[in-house]
Every structure is written in C-alpha cells, then in structure tokens.
Amino acid sequence: MRRPSLLRTPTSPAAKLYAGTPVEAVKTPWRKAHYCVVDLELSGLDPRNDEIISFAAVPIDAGRVLAGSTLYGLCRPTRPLPERSILIHGIRTVDLAEAPPLDEAIRPLITAMAGRVLVVHVAWVERSFLGRAFARQGLRLREPVLDTCELGQLLALTRQQPPAPRALDELARSLNLPVHQQHHALGDALTTAQLFLALATNLEEYIPETVQSLARASQRLSSYRG
Amino acid sequence: MxxxxxxxxxxxxxxxxxxxxxxxxxxxxxxxxxxxxxxxxxxxxxxxxxxxxxxxxxxxxxxxxxxxxxxxxxxxxxxxxxxxxxxxxxxxxxxxxxxxxxxxxxxxxxxxxxxxxxxxxxxxxxxxxxxxxxxxxxxxxxxxxxYLRQPVRDAIRSAPTICPPSTTIREAAQLMTANGASALIVDLGSSIGIVTNSDLRSRVVAEGLSGDEPVSSVMTAPAFTVTAERPGSEVLLDMLDRGVKHFPVTSASGRVLGIVEDHDLIAIETKSSFHLRHAIGGASTVDELVAAASKLRPTVISLHRGGMTALDVMSVFSVVADALTRRALDLVAAKMGDAPRRFTWLALGSQARREAMPSSDLDSAIAWFGRENDDEPSVRTYFDEAATAVTHTLTRCGFRPDEHRVNASDPLFVRSLSSWTREAQSFLEDPTQKKALVLVSVLVDSRPVWGIESEPLIAETFRVARSYPQLLRLLARFALSHKPPVGFIRGLAIDVAGEGRSRLDLKRGAVVPITDLARWAGMTAGVTCASTTARLQAASDCGTLTSSDALTLRDAFELTSQLRLDHQVAQLIAGLEPNDEIELAELSPLQRNYLKETFRAVISVQRRVLNDLSWNP
Missing domain, CATH: 2.60.120.10 (Jelly Rolls)
Known part of the structure; x- marks a missing residue:
C-alpha cells in the first residue's frame, strides 16, 4: 500500500467541503458554536495496525443535541477482526463484508464534520485514527478538538470534588445522565453529546465558556493542579 | 440521518x-x-x-x-x-x-x-x-x-325530491320509491311541506286514505328546516327535541339542498335515544314511564360508546329528562284533576342548562299564575301534592332526589309567579340579603319545561343584572369562592388549604368553579338561562372575559365533563350508582396531567377575574 502523503490535496467533494468550510472562531461563546460529536468503534487501540470499523456523528447546534440528524456508518476492514474486539462491540468480520472500505465509507462523516468543532470522549483515540483516515483524503483534522473526559475532570476540580470517573458510562452516570447503548458508535456518541451539554452548561456557572476555553481544558487542569 | x-x-x-x-x-x-x-x-x-x-x-x-x-x-x-x-x-x-x-x-x-x-x-x-x-x-x-362535528350540509346524500302539492299520494309514493328517498319535499311556493315514509304509513294506510288524494293532505307544513352550516350535533338534538327524523336542509337563501335523516348523522346504536323518547311519550301509567326510563342509562352507555362527546350526551340526557318530567306531570295532572291555577314547572340547575348527567339531581320549582299574595291553602296544597307526586315518580325513574332540597316538593320552591319575580327583583336591589346569592344562582338557571312557557320567566328578571353592579360584584366573588384543587402530589389532590385527598369530586372541584364563573360572566353580558358554553361565548363577545380565557374555560368544561361522563359510564357498566367521586389512582398519569393543567388554567382565569374586580371596584 502506498503511503499517503500529508501534502496530498483534497480531491473528493466531501474533502473539499471540509477543507473549504471554516469552523467557529475560538472566541465564540460555547452555545453559539456548531459541534459534531464523533465516536468510533475500532478493531483495536493501535493506530498503526488497527482499523476503524464503525463511526457515528451527532450534531449539536445552539446548545441542543440534534438527535434526529445523526450519522452512523460501517467500514470494511482490510484484515479479519481480532476476537477480543468482537467481544467488546459485537461486530463480526462477516457483518462488515458488504460495507464500503474506509476511504469511501468515511466521506459522509467528513461531510458531517465540515464547519463543526469536533467533540469526542478521550481525544487521543479519535485524533490518531481520524487523523490517519483524514490524511488519506488529503485532509488535516481541524483544531480545536474538545474532550469530554478532560472537561469532566475540569468540572470536578472546579467544584472542588474528587476526580471524576474517566470512563464514558461512569462519568455520564455520575452526572445523572442516561447511558445509551455502550460500545455502539451511535449510542456512545449520543451519551458523549449529552455529556458535553451537561459539562459545558455546568462549567459556565463559573466563567463564561467559549470554544477556546473548553478546548483548553487540559491546560486549565494543569494550572489548577499546579 | x-x-x-x-x-x-x-x-x-x-x-x-x-x-x-x-x-x-x-x-x-x-x-x-x-x-x-x-x-x-x-x-x-x-x-x-x-x-x-x-x-x-x-x-x-x-x-x-x-x-x-x-x-x-x-x-x-x-x-x-x-x-x-x-x-x-x-x-x-x-x-x-x-x-x-x-x-x-x-x-x-x-x-x-x-x-x-x-x-x-x-x-x-x-x-x-x-x-x-x-x-x-x-x-x-x-x-x-x-358528521356530528361537521356542518349538516356534509351529511346530505342526494338532491331532494320535490313535487307540487297537487301530486297524488300514489304518485308521491312512486317518486319516493324511484328515487330511493324516505321523504319528499312539497313545494308550496313561499314555504315547503314534507312527507315522510312514516307519514304515508301512519296517515295514509292507517286512516284508509285513497291514493288519489293530493299529497298536501298528508304532508307536514310548513316543514321545520335547518340551514346547511349548522353542526350535525345541533341538528340531531333539534330532531330529538322535536321528535322528528327528517329535516330539509336549506341554503342561506332558502333553497332546499336536500334532506338529512337521523341515521345520516348517527350510528344505529345511537338511535336508541329516539326510541326512548317515543316510549316516554307513549307511557300511560307511572309503571310504563318507569319502564321506559330504565332504558335511559343503557342509552347513555351506547351514546358514549358511539363516540358522542360528553356535551352532546349531556344535551341528549337533558332532553330525555325534560320528556320524562313532562310525562310525569301529565300523569300526575290526569290523576289529581285540573290544577286550581295555571302553572309552570321549572327545571333548575344542570337540567335547565341542558348539562344534566346520570349523577345529576333534577332540581325543580313551580310558579303558578295568580294575584300577588295568592296563597290560599287549597292552592298550595294542590301544588305541594303534585310536586311531591312528580318528584316521587322521577325518583322511581332513577333520578336522585335533591340532597339540598332545591326541589318543587320543598314548599320554598312552590310559589306564585309574582312572588318569585318580586323576590328576584329584591335580590337585584339588595344582594346582601340572606341567601340572596345562592337563590339568584338557582333562579338564573331556571327553564320552564311544562305548562305555560310563553309567560314572563323568572330567569328573565336578571337580564338587566348589568345595571346592578353590586349584585354582579358579589356574584363574582361568590363564584370565585369555589376553587379547584391546586395540584396533585403523590396521588393526592391538594386543595387550597393544603389538604390532600385521594378522592376528587369532579363536580365540586372542577365543574362548579367553571359553571359559577360562566353564570356570572353570562349575566354581565345580559344572558340569563343558557348553557355554560353559550354564556362563555357571550361573555367573550361583550369583553367580560378575554377570548382566550373564555376558550380556556370552555375547554376545561369540556374536558372535565368528558372525564365525569367516562367515570359515570364505567360505573353504570359496573352496575354502580353513578357519582362524581373519582379515585386519583383510577386516572392514568397522563389523565392526571391533563386534569392538573385544566385546574391550573381555571385557577389562573379565576385569579385574573379577581384582579380585574379589585381594579374596577
């Protein structure tokens, strides 16, 4: 397989749309910004060897989750799925036989993310997997990327509470939020989207939050801790 | 997506x-x-x-x-x-x-x-x-x-069959058969007559008339007509009230568009109310009347099952209650001999407003026509006895005797018309008299059902209530004193005093606050005896209530009436005596939710009315 060049220019209409649509200025008050919450299911956690097998995107506008406008898709992996990943998400190699390959399957997701601030739970996973997939389309993942796991820690610290759970389901439950179907991209993305609303709304009780201030959650955490 | x-x-x-x-x-x-x-x-x-x-x-x-x-x-x-x-x-x-x-x-x-x-x-x-x-x-x-909700125009199934008065009965019968019509319009130039299948049966066949006679000899003329825009439910009630099954429907300009029949408007099962009314009219003894009345409750069940709205069922129930009252009076008068004075039997309360339900008491009063202070013992004795006999008959027919004794068998409610109107007039002038507000409320809701109905009516005394602001102000406060529960908490209805009860009296808690407010509001618009919805409409037209408040109260009235009827029909089906006491646990969470919203809506209208009163003393 030819190694994709990071300098490749976007060619597909989806990629061009993503590259050509600016996202919110970082100073935008958080409620005014447009977000896309993304969750991926993977064959494993090693970005060099493992693959994206399903994804979901849930938009947030005006501080509301648009739960009727979600996106869900499957990707056909290039290798059989390891058994341990099947045990987690329940998706088998055979279930993906009809699915398009990643480069094709990911285009609707790229379209859905165009012009929106990315929100994920535990950012390094999506950063690395999406980063690679985007690079193959000649795209660079736009910054900022907001991380609900970090925002959860920040809220707990701001409230002078013990550290918040890091796992998505436990963090959601700790805030009395519903936990949707776990290890299913759509269920986890909805849980994450609701978590984001709750965290941002509660953080705003202390200071007016903007896209930038939420994006800087980890810096704020270190300054608190320091 | x-x-x-x-x-x-x-x-x-x-x-x-x-x-x-x-x-x-x-x-x-x-x-x-x-x-x-x-x-x-x-x-x-x-x-x-x-x-x-x-x-x-x-x-x-x-x-x-x-x-x-x-x-x-x-x-x-x-x-x-x-x-x-x-x-x-x-x-x-x-x-x-x-x-x-x-x-x-x-x-x-x-x-x-x-x-x-x-x-x-x-x-x-x-x-x-x-x-x-x-x-x-x-x-x-x-x-x-x-069809009950739509204009009656929509229920017309074909063009009318019209003939001149000189048509023979035979030709008319042939025309009806050929056109598949059960009634025929007779064109009389400036008016119209109507001949129905049953006229042909009863008048021609039963009386042995020749088929060569003109159709005009058996027609009903002038025929009572309805205009095309009236809602089907109203037309049905008119049919029931007049005991006819066919109405010519006319355009605004008077042109006959067609004929509607009862069964164009209602399902077969609903027709039981017509049979019932017929049986009541035909009862020649109290026992026969009681037997006919025993069909009333099954009729209510079938009307309800047939999808008729609560307000329509209440109207039908009231029409039948009127018919029963009239027949009971006929039978009593026949037994007791002629009354010493001409008199009117007045229906009071919900029957007068045509809002009676299976749980309703039939409140009543007698007004006889005579000189001022015409109170000879023999006159009073006759009417007291007659009233007791009628009340007794109606009790046997399944109507509860009134708990509060607002009833013609109570001597207080048997009086000469002049005594009634004098008292009504004195309430207008001095509403602070003892019991004045209760009695005004009773007398405004009065409607003659038997006797001389064209004479001045007691309720009419209050048409000028607008000129007596003190009475209206006191009546408003009286009406506002009945408060719906403020809400439900954990299966209890919470009243204004904060007391919780697991049972809710739908009539006291929901209906009375609305009907009392509507009565007062209607009086400010010069309306006397009328239905709650008509009063609210009039009050909205004259500006006493905002149109949205009037609408809120009307919706609340419809909703609680529906809930009452649902509850009572369930009791009737279970063989229980109908009442207005509902266990909150019987209601679904959503029913509770709707009821709560209704109470809140009524309370906020009450609050606004109270506010207006304080600003315009």
Missing part, C-alpha cells in the same frame, strides 16, 4: 407514545432535540406566548410554578408544554428545572400532527382521556362521528 433507537424505546414506555405506531414514532425520532437544563433554570415562563415545543423529561425533574408557587413536580417520562402548544394559548405556568434535567424537545408542528392531527387540545385530550380510543376506530364510526 437516523433516529436513535434508544430514544424511541424510552418514549415507548410512556403514554401517549406507547400507543403510537412505529412509523409515527420514527417521525418524532427524526425531529427530536436533546436539551440540558441546570437546576433552577426556567424552561419557559408563565404567560409566555404559546410554546412551540413539546418536552418530555428524560432525566431529572421539572417544577411547575404558578405565580411563584410550586404546584407540581414532573418526573421522568412526563411531558409538559403540550397544553399551550396544542391550544395555541399562552403558557399557564412556569416550567423550571428542579435539578439538572435532560429533556427531549419536539417541534409543535410534528408533535401536534402526531399526537392530535390538526385538532386542538380538546381532541387529543378526549382521545387520551377515553383511553379506549383504539377500540373505537373503525371506518363507519369515525365517519358517523365526523
């Missing part, structure tokens, strides 16, 4: 979503937004423009606040905002997150389409209150029910 299965599954656990078919649910899933409200955040304010969203609580809870007081706490699965959304009226309360709360939000356009179709709150409410609506669907009943 995809709806999220988890959200649909959640909704499906709660009414009214539980009854939606998967396609309708999917439509809701396509438009749902998820919102997060911090504890204390106001989701919408009281008196705001109609809300454009229906909301359902996913996690957390929402306080319902009216004028700064928390009336209720809504929890997971409960919806709010629907009353304002569906009625298009301003919000009756403030919705405030009691804790951090996640809600699902649906735009009004989709939600009302799915929950109600194009109709208003009343329609949804009825469907949900009925709880059995899925048993009632079925094309024929739906169609029948629609």
């Amino acid at each position: 995809a709806a999220i299965p988890d959200i649909l599954e959640f909704l499906q656990r709660y009414p009214p979503f539980a009854d939606l078919d998967p396609a309708a649910l999917e439509l809701l899933g396509d438009v749902v937004d998820v919102e997060y409200h911090r504890a204390g955040q106001i989701i919408f304010s009281q008196g705001e423009d109609p809300v454009e969203f229906l909301r359902v609580i996913r996690t957390g809870s929402v306080e319902v606040v009216s004028d700064g007081q928390v009336l209720d706490l809504l929890e997971m699965g409960e919806m709010f905002g629907h009353a304002s959304m569906l009625s298009g009226l301003p919000t009756g309360f403030e919705a405030r997150a009691a804790e951090d709360t996640l809600t699902y939000r649906f735009p009004a356009a989709t939600a009302s389409q799915i929950l109600a179709g194009p109709g208003a709150l009343r329609y949804v409410t009825r469907l949900i209150l009925e709880d059995r609506h899925h048993l009632r669907s079925g094309p024929s009943r739906e169609a029948t029910r629609d």
Whole structure:
C-alpha cells in the first residue's frame, strides 16, 4: 500500500467541503458554536495496525443535541477482526463484508464534520485514527478538538470534588445522565453529546465558556493542579 | 440521518407514545432535540406566548410554578408544554428545572400532527382521556362521528325530491320509491311541506286514505328546516327535541339542498335515544314511564360508546329528562284533576342548562299564575301534592332526589309567579340579603319545561343584572369562592388549604368553579338561562372575559365533563350508582396531567377575574 502523503490535496467533494468550510472562531461563546460529536468503534487501540470499523456523528447546534440528524456508518476492514474486539462491540468480520472500505465509507462523516468543532470522549483515540483516515483524503483534522473526559475532570476540580470517573458510562452516570447503548458508535456518541451539554452548561456557572476555553481544558487542569 | 433507537424505546414506555405506531414514532425520532437544563433554570415562563415545543423529561425533574408557587413536580417520562402548544394559548405556568434535567424537545408542528392531527387540545385530550380510543376506530364510526362535528350540509346524500302539492299520494309514493328517498319535499311556493315514509304509513294506510288524494293532505307544513352550516350535533338534538327524523336542509337563501335523516348523522346504536323518547311519550301509567326510563342509562352507555362527546350526551340526557318530567306531570295532572291555577314547572340547575348527567339531581320549582299574595291553602296544597307526586315518580325513574332540597316538593320552591319575580327583583336591589346569592344562582338557571312557557320567566328578571353592579360584584366573588384543587402530589389532590385527598369530586372541584364563573360572566353580558358554553361565548363577545380565557374555560368544561361522563359510564357498566367521586389512582398519569393543567388554567382565569374586580371596584 502506498503511503499517503500529508501534502496530498483534497480531491473528493466531501474533502473539499471540509477543507473549504471554516469552523467557529475560538472566541465564540460555547452555545453559539456548531459541534459534531464523533465516536468510533475500532478493531483495536493501535493506530498503526488497527482499523476503524464503525463511526457515528451527532450534531449539536445552539446548545441542543440534534438527535434526529445523526450519522452512523460501517467500514470494511482490510484484515479479519481480532476476537477480543468482537467481544467488546459485537461486530463480526462477516457483518462488515458488504460495507464500503474506509476511504469511501468515511466521506459522509467528513461531510458531517465540515464547519463543526469536533467533540469526542478521550481525544487521543479519535485524533490518531481520524487523523490517519483524514490524511488519506488529503485532509488535516481541524483544531480545536474538545474532550469530554478532560472537561469532566475540569468540572470536578472546579467544584472542588474528587476526580471524576474517566470512563464514558461512569462519568455520564455520575452526572445523572442516561447511558445509551455502550460500545455502539451511535449510542456512545449520543451519551458523549449529552455529556458535553451537561459539562459545558455546568462549567459556565463559573466563567463564561467559549470554544477556546473548553478546548483548553487540559491546560486549565494543569494550572489548577499546579 | 437516523433516529436513535434508544430514544424511541424510552418514549415507548410512556403514554401517549406507547400507543403510537412505529412509523409515527420514527417521525418524532427524526425531529427530536436533546436539551440540558441546570437546576433552577426556567424552561419557559408563565404567560409566555404559546410554546412551540413539546418536552418530555428524560432525566431529572421539572417544577411547575404558578405565580411563584410550586404546584407540581414532573418526573421522568412526563411531558409538559403540550397544553399551550396544542391550544395555541399562552403558557399557564412556569416550567423550571428542579435539578439538572435532560429533556427531549419536539417541534409543535410534528408533535401536534402526531399526537392530535390538526385538532386542538380538546381532541387529543378526549382521545387520551377515553383511553379506549383504539377500540373505537373503525371506518363507519369515525365517519358517523365526523358528521356530528361537521356542518349538516356534509351529511346530505342526494338532491331532494320535490313535487307540487297537487301530486297524488300514489304518485308521491312512486317518486319516493324511484328515487330511493324516505321523504319528499312539497313545494308550496313561499314555504315547503314534507312527507315522510312514516307519514304515508301512519296517515295514509292507517286512516284508509285513497291514493288519489293530493299529497298536501298528508304532508307536514310548513316543514321545520335547518340551514346547511349548522353542526350535525345541533341538528340531531333539534330532531330529538322535536321528535322528528327528517329535516330539509336549506341554503342561506332558502333553497332546499336536500334532506338529512337521523341515521345520516348517527350510528344505529345511537338511535336508541329516539326510541326512548317515543316510549316516554307513549307511557300511560307511572309503571310504563318507569319502564321506559330504565332504558335511559343503557342509552347513555351506547351514546358514549358511539363516540358522542360528553356535551352532546349531556344535551341528549337533558332532553330525555325534560320528556320524562313532562310525562310525569301529565300523569300526575290526569290523576289529581285540573290544577286550581295555571302553572309552570321549572327545571333548575344542570337540567335547565341542558348539562344534566346520570349523577345529576333534577332540581325543580313551580310558579303558578295568580294575584300577588295568592296563597290560599287549597292552592298550595294542590301544588305541594303534585310536586311531591312528580318528584316521587322521577325518583322511581332513577333520578336522585335533591340532597339540598332545591326541589318543587320543598314548599320554598312552590310559589306564585309574582312572588318569585318580586323576590328576584329584591335580590337585584339588595344582594346582601340572606341567601340572596345562592337563590339568584338557582333562579338564573331556571327553564320552564311544562305548562305555560310563553309567560314572563323568572330567569328573565336578571337580564338587566348589568345595571346592578353590586349584585354582579358579589356574584363574582361568590363564584370565585369555589376553587379547584391546586395540584396533585403523590396521588393526592391538594386543595387550597393544603389538604390532600385521594378522592376528587369532579363536580365540586372542577365543574362548579367553571359553571359559577360562566353564570356570572353570562349575566354581565345580559344572558340569563343558557348553557355554560353559550354564556362563555357571550361573555367573550361583550369583553367580560378575554377570548382566550373564555376558550380556556370552555375547554376545561369540556374536558372535565368528558372525564365525569367516562367515570359515570364505567360505573353504570359496573352496575354502580353513578357519582362524581373519582379515585386519583383510577386516572392514568397522563389523565392526571391533563386534569392538573385544566385546574391550573381555571385557577389562573379565576385569579385574573379577581384582579380585574379589585381594579374596577
């Protein structure tokens, strides 16, 4: 397989749309910004060897989750799925036989993310997997990327509470939020989207939050801790 | 784009979503937004423009606040905002997150389409209150029910068959057969006559008339006609009231468009009310009358089952109660001999307003025509005895004797007309007299059902009530003294004093506050005896009530009437004596929710009226 060049220019209409649509200025008050919450299911956690097998995107506008406008898709992996990943998400190699390959399957997701601030739970996973997939389309993942796991820690610290759970389901439950179907991209993305609303709304009780201030959650955490 | 299965599954656990078919649910899933409200955040304010969203609580809870007081706490699965959304009226309360709360939000356009179709709150409410609506669907009943709501024009099935008066009976019968018509219009130039199949049977065959006689010898002329725009339910009641089954329908200019028959408007089962009325008219002894009256309760059950609205059932019930009263008087008069004075029997209360129900007492009074202070012992004795006999007969017919003895068998309610009107006049002038407000309320709701009906009526004395502001002010305060429960908490209805009860008296708690307010409001508009809805309309037309308040009260009246009827029909089916006491546990959460919203709406109208009174003393 030819190694994709990071300098490749976007060619597909989806990629061009993503590259050509600016996202919110970082100073935008958080409620005014447009977000896309993304969750991926993977064959494993090693970005060099493992693959994206399903994804979901849930938009947030005006501080509301648009739960009727979600996106869900499957990707056909290039290798059989390891058994341990099947045990987690329940998706088998055979279930993906009809699915398009990643480069094709990911285009609707790229379209859905165009012009929106990315929100994920535990950012390094999506950063690395999406980063690679985007690079193959000649795209660079736009910054900022907001991380609900970090925002959860920040809220707990701001409230002078013990550290918040890091796992998505436990963090959601700790805030009395519903936990949707776990290890299913759509269920986890909805849980994450609701978590984001709750965290941002509660953080705003202390200071007016903007896209930038939420994006800087980890810096704020270190300054608190320091 | 995809709806999220988890959200649909959640909704499906709660009414009214539980009854939606998967396609309708999917439509809701396509438009749902998820919102997060911090504890204390106001989701919408009281008196705001109609809300454009229906909301359902996913996690957390929402306080319902009216004028700064928390009336209720809504929890997971409960919806709010629907009353304002569906009625298009301003919000009756403030919705405030009691804790951090996640809600699902649906735009009004989709939600009302799915929950109600194009109709208003009343329609949804009825469907949900009925709880059995899925048993009632079925094309024929739906169609029948629609005719009751639509202009009678829509129930006309074919062009009328019209003939000149010189047509022979034989030719007329042939015309009717050829056209498949059960009635014929006779063109009399400036007016019309009508000949029905049953006229041919009863008048021609029974009387042995020749087929060569002109049709004019057996027609009914002038025929009573209805205009095309009147609603089917009204026309049906007119038919029932007049004991006829055919009405020519005319355009505004008087042209005959067709004929409607009773069965064009109602289902077969509903016709029992006509048979009933016929049996009452034909009863020649008290026993026969009691036997005929025993059909009244089954009739109510079948009308209810046939999908007739509570207000229409109440009208039918009142018409039949009138017929029973008249026949009871006929039989008593026949037995006792002629009365020493001409007199009028007055129906009072709900019967007078044509809002009687199976649980209603038939309140009544007698007014005889005579000189001032015409109170000879023999006269009084006759009427006291007659009233007692009639009351006794009606009790045997299944009507409860009045608990409060507002009844013609009570000497207080048997008087000469001049004594009644003198007293009514004195109430106008000095409403602070003992019992004045109670008696004014009783006398305004009075309607002659037997005897001389064209004489001046007692209720008419109060047509000039507008010129007596002190009376109106006191009546308003009197009406406002009846307060609905302020809310429900954990299965208890909470009254103004904060007392909780597991039973709710629908009549005292919900109906009386509305009918009392409507009576007063009607009087400010110069209306005397009339239905609650007519009074509210008049009060809205003259500006005593805002049109939205009048509408709120009317909807509340319809809703509580429906709930009362549902409850009483269930009791009748179970063989119980009907009453107005409802166990809150009998109601579904949604019924409770609707009832709560209704109470809140009535309380806020009461509050506004009270406010107006304080500003315009």
